[in-house]
Amino acid sequence: MSYFAGIDIGGTNVEIGILNEAGDILGKKSIKTNSKNGAEDTFQRIWNTTKELAEELKISEDEIEAIGLGIPGPVVNNSVVKIAANFSWNNDFPAKDLMEKISGKLVKVGNDVKLIALGESLFGAGRGYKNSITVPIGTGIAAGIIVNGMILEGADGAAGEFGHVVVNKNGYKCGCGLTGCLETYCSATGIVREGKKRLEENQDNELYRKINGNIDSLEAKDIFDLAKSGDKFSMEIVDFFCEYMAEGIGMLLNIINPEIIIFSGGVAKARGILLEGVKKYLPKYALGMTMENLKFAFGELDEEAGIKGAAALVINKK
Known part of the structure; x- marks a missing residue:
């Protein structure tokens, strides 16, 4: 053995x-x-x-x-x-x-x-698929790309760093040195930043009350939990997040054309509301043929x- x-x-x-x-x-x-x-x-x-x-x-x-x-x-x-x-x-x-x-x-x-x-790919949600992309969403965001059963590495190991695709050239400065990276919007850090920005402009909402007015204590989970309950203010933040996520996923679909997208990481625990939002905006960014047989799933391996x-x-x- x-x-x-x-x-x-x-x-x-x-x-x-x-x-x-x-x-x-x-x-x-x-x-x-x-x-x-x-x-x-x-x-x-x-x-x-x-x-x-x-x-x-x-x-x-x-x-x-x-x-x-x-x-x-x-x-x-x-x-x-x-x-x-x-x-x-x-x-x-x-x-x-x-x-x-x-x-x-x-x-x-x-x-x-x-x-x-x-x-x-071997032991979890990607079993049975030769071409899959796993997207862990946490403090940052990246993509693990499997093509014909093999990890896509790239010449210098940087393949899959789609969190550093620039989606807004006038956006936030990213820790990588670029400006307006997808990661600055589509990550736990990104959605919290957007939430804090909106809370500074508007305190008359359930999210502000949920955190007792302590904006610095805001977490991604607070936003997603309230959005799931139907809170309009939080739903708008999640919607903002999901459109940027759909833009990033659309790029991956157009370039790689995978069979399945697997979301994992802390933010993926939001599940349904995340997936629904991405699917709503995806047709704006992905070729129709890449979505025809596309499957979505959530990671099974967790910790x-x-x-x-x-x-x-x-x-x-x-």
């Missing part, structure tokens, strides 16, 4: 799991990333924790066939992290080489969003998406 380690490295925490060939998580642990202590320290602690987990599961170290690492930032050749923005490490960070040196195992590294998409996606990188034999 072969086993695989799936490791989801975030700026704050690292989620570690051991999976079987079917993609079932047999056990998992979480540790602090503490990247300020250096990459070697972090990776050594990851491997030590993986070995501890294997021992608890009565799995020998030799039975761990390979390690999949998910990490934020563009990744080149399943090896080098071009921009390690969330960590106290240098860019062009050799993640694969370092983990292989420490573990003695085959290692593949992938961008966290792309690996969520691969995980959904296990990072671990399963990372493991999918080494379990996937395609």
Whole structure:
């Protein structure tokens, strides 16, 4: 029996799991990333924790066939992290080489969003589809694109960064350095920004009362919850969000022509109201033929998406 380690490295925490060939998580642990202590320290602690987990599961170290690492930032050749923005490490960070040196195992590294998409393709909502796009919506937004069963990486690992397509050249400055990126509108951060802007202009509404007038405490969930209940003020904010989202999805449809779009991440928990809004505006931005047989779904892997996606990188034999 072969086993695989799936490791989801975030700026704050690292989620570690051991999976079987079917993609079932047999056990998992979480540790602090503490990247300020250096990459070697972090990776050594990851491997030590993986070995501890294997021992608890009565799995020998030799039975761990390979390690999949998910990490934020563009990744080149399943090896080098071009921009390690969330960590106290240098860019062009050799993640694969370092983990292989420490573990003695085959290692593949992938961008966290792309690996969520691969995980959904193999084990979740994308099963049975050769061409799928997974769109996690959280603090930011990106697209994990699967074409003919394979992750679309791009020459420098930047494929799928549709959150940084400029949709308003006179819009907000984005953290990437561009102005008016889709992400500044279609993310938890974006909808909260729009909500705060409107609340500063109008306090006579249910949303203002829900947050007791504390505009700084506003969260995306507040807006979506009230919109679902029929609150006109909140519905208009969601509508604004959904039109920009439809513009972004329309670009993906026209370029990739997928069979299914899978929404995941925190904002996707809004479900129906998000999907209805996107579908309402999508005909303005997508070719009719790309929508004829298009399916929509919501991610099935939830909090296990990072671990399963990372493991999918080494379990996937395609």
